[in-house]
Amino acid sequence: xxxxxxxxxxxxxxxxxxxxxxxxxxxxxxxxxxxxxxxxxxxxxxxxxxxxxxxxxxxxxxxxxxxxxxxxxxxxxxxxxxxxxxxxxxxxxxxxxxxxxxxxxxxxxxxxxxxxxxxxxxxxxxxxxxxxxxxxxxxxxxxxxxxxxxxxxxxxxxxxxxxxxxxxxxxxxxxxxxxxxxxxxxxxxxxxxxxxxxxxxxxxxxxxxxxxxxxxxxxxxxxxxxxxxxxxxxxxxxxxxxxxxxxxxxxxx
Amino acid sequence: xxxxxxxxxxxxxxxxxxxxxxxxxxxxxxxxxxxxxxxxxxxxxxxxxxxxxxxxxxxxxxxxxxxxxxxxxxxxxxxxxxxxxxxxxxxxxxxxxxxxxxxxxxxxxxxxxxxxxxxxxxxxxxxxxxxxxxxxxxxxxxxxxxxxxxxxxxxxxxxxxxxxxxxxxxxxxxxxxxxxxxxxxxxxxxxxxxxxxxxxxxxxxxxxxxxxxxxxxxxxxxxxxxxxxxxxxxxxxxxxxxxxxxxxxxxxx
DNA sequence: ACAAATAATGACGTTCCGTCATACAATAAC
DNA sequence: GTTATTGTATGACGGAACGTCATTATTTGT
Numbered sequence: 164x165x166x167x168x169x170x171x172x173x174x175x176x177x178x179x180x181x182x183x184x185x186x187x188x189x190x191x192x193x194x195x196x197x198x199x200x201x202x203x204x205x206x207x208x209x210x211x212x213x214x215x216x217x218x219x220x221x222x223x224x225x226x227x228x229x230x231x232x233x234x235x236x237x238x239x240x241x242x243x244x245x246x247x248x249x250x251x252x253x254x255x256x257x258x259x260x261x262x263x264x265x266x267x268x269x270x271x272x273x274x275x276x277x278x279x280x281x282x283x284x285x286x287x288x289x290x291x292x293x294x295x296x297x298x299x300x301x302x303x304x305x306x307x308x309x310x311x312x313x314x315x316x317x318x319x320x321x322x323x324x325x326x327x328x329x330x331x332x333x334x335x336x337x338x339x340x341x342x343x344x345x346x347x348x349x350x351x352x353x354x355x356x357x358x359x360x361x362x363x364x365x366x367x368x369x370x371x372x373x374x375x376x377x378x379x380x381x382x383x384x385x386x387x388x389x390x391x392x393x394x395x396x397x398x399x400x401x402x403x404x405x406x407x408x409x410x411x412x413x414x415x416x
Numbered sequence: 417x418x419x420x421x422x423x424x425x426x427x428x429x430x431x432x433x434x435x436x437x438x439x440x441x442x443x444x445x446x447x448x449x450x451x452x453x454x455x456x457x458x459x460x461x462x463x464x465x466x467x468x469x470x471x472x473x474x475x476x477x478x479x480x481x482x483x484x485x486x487x488x489x490x491x492x493x494x495x496x497x498x499x500x501x502x503x504x505x506x507x508x509x510x511x512x513x514x515x516x517x518x519x520x521x522x523x524x525x526x527x528x529x530x531x532x533x534x535x536x537x538x539x540x541x542x543x544x545x546x547x548x549x550x551x552x553x554x555x556x557x558x559x560x561x562x563x564x565x566x567x568x569x570x571x572x573x574x575x576x577x578x579x580x581x582x583x584x585x586x587x588x589x590x591x592x593x594x595x596x597x598x599x600x601x602x603x604x605x606x607x608x609x610x611x612x613x614x615x616x617x618x619x620x621x622x623x624x625x626x627x628x629x630x631x632x633x634x635x636x637x638x639x640x641x642x643x644x645x646x647x648x649x650x651x652x653x654x655x656x657x658x659x660x661x662x663x664x665x666x667x668x669x
Numbered sequence: 670a671c672a673a674a675t676a677a678t679g680a681c682g683t684t685c686c687g688t689c690a691t692a693c694a695a696t697a698a699c
Numbered sequence: 700g701t702t703a704t705t706g707t708a709t710g711a712c713g714g715a716a717c718g719t720c721a722t723t724a725t726t727t728g729t
Binding site: 193194195272275276278279280281282284285295298299302306324325327328331332334335336337338339340342343346348353354355358361362364365367368369370371372373 | 446447448525528529531532533534535537538548551552555559577578580581584585587588589590591592593595596599601606607608611614615617618620621622623624625626
């Protein structure tokens with residue numbers, strides 16, 4: 164038992180090493196610059212050893228992506244527990260996702276890489292299914308809030324509109340927006356100073372369009388986000404803006 | 417002159433051959449199954465000859481993508497010329513894009529492949545710049561309509577919202593939506609029967625959120641789309657639903 | 670008909686993948 | 700403490716693809 168546990172610990176530890184090295188290589192040299200040989204060199208093991216953990220290079224990337232997806236899901240679920248109106252919970256999720264991408268743009272970039280067919284076509288079914296499952300759970304979390312809003316009367320949906328249509332729309336905005344942001348197009352040229360803020364704002368407008376009460380004209384969702392930021396994501400937020408919490412700073416005065 | 421022209425024609429013709437072969441291979445065997453050798457075999461030339469047209473495999477894919485982007489842009493611009501209210505023009509563009517993806521899902525899939533960093537990291541700067549330029553033109557076309565709407569009073573934007581923020585949002589919905597559609601997630605399970613329709617509807621709701629008049633509750637945009645479909649995209653639409661034009665079919669009765 | 674220029678070819682060097690026989694280490698048995 | 704057994708790590712190897720380039724073939728011009 165003891166021996167087994169130590170062995171297992173060693174395995175897990177090495178897996179961490181591999182993934183860390185893969186992450187660095189992926190960002191520094193891109194998908195084609197990531198080679199098994201280079202990972203091996205970086206962690207001071209041989210190529211063969213890596214193949215005892217992963218079936219192919221694409222599954223290494225998949226494993227990386229799964230981690231980041233789970234991290235993202237954890238933030239989403241944490242945000243979903245925000246205490247307040249249903250629409251505030253959605254705003255909190257938006258805040259969580261924005262913090263995530265601002266804090267870990269690299270990880271989101273890697274998520275994009277794996278989602279491309281180019282990479283996923285070589286990963287095994289299990290790997291892909293595992294990733295899709297995590298994503299679906301995030302979708303389901305949002306859909307559940309939409310459902311709750313319908314039940315408590317804050318939102319009325321047309322009879323042919325399932326709650327999932329709303330979460331699908333939000334999802335499209337966020338994933339499409341972030342995908343475009345990471346391709347660093349010249350946003351300045353078109354007077355979009357902060358594309359993250361535009362993405363969030365688009366979500367707000369969409370929900371206004373659905374008539375989800377209270378509308379953004381009747382409620383200060385910026386404030387909701389700020390609160391979510393410092394109650395649910397304090398640690399991350401502090402890292403993001405350099406140990407500086409504006410609310411507490413203001414209170415201190 | 418004559419000789420030169422013939423040479424050039426041969427070159428262009430062969431380029432078409434190459435791209436056609438690449439398209440087929442890409443769809444049948446995926447990115448990793450697309451090899452220069454296989455293209456060569458398919459068009460009955462040697463590998464070296466292909467390298468006189470393209471610097472590397474990724475540039476072959478880029479060239480393919482550029483074509484499809486231009487095709488898409490052409491449809492967008494055609495749609496933008498729809499005669500009617502500004503918001504109808506946006507609806508027409510939506511209709512055009514939907515027809516495009518329904519008619520050529522393969523081409524959209526290829527567009528997604530090239531957009532992934534995995535592929536673009538190996539394509540030359542010029543190639544990438546060319547593609548971004550086409551995309552930007554599409555964005556600009558939409559932004560111009562937004563601008564027109566502001567000028568003629570159908571749309572009032574908050575002072576901190578540039579017209580491009582609206583087109584950015586629409587763009588995010590459509591590209592994010594289509595990206596998710598092509599990954600064929602189990603939409604049936606969440607009662608989303610027609611994800612294309614949901615994507616379009618999300619755009620409508622967003623514009624309602626912006627208060628772009630006439631709202632979708634005051635105007636039948638489904639009708640606008642239908643009209644755009646049979647006035648601007650008759651040929652494509654006929655191909656799409658098998659020579660069957662519902663309007664004319666109804667009139668014939 | 671022959672020389673010059675242009676284009677096509679596929680063998681070659683290189684890189685990377687993924688496998689597997691072999692070498693090495695750890696545990697168990699005697 | 701030595702030997703057997705089991706398990707783990709290694710890098711040499713075959714194979715596939717890339718991209719190049721010397722050679723061969725074809726076209727063009729005189």
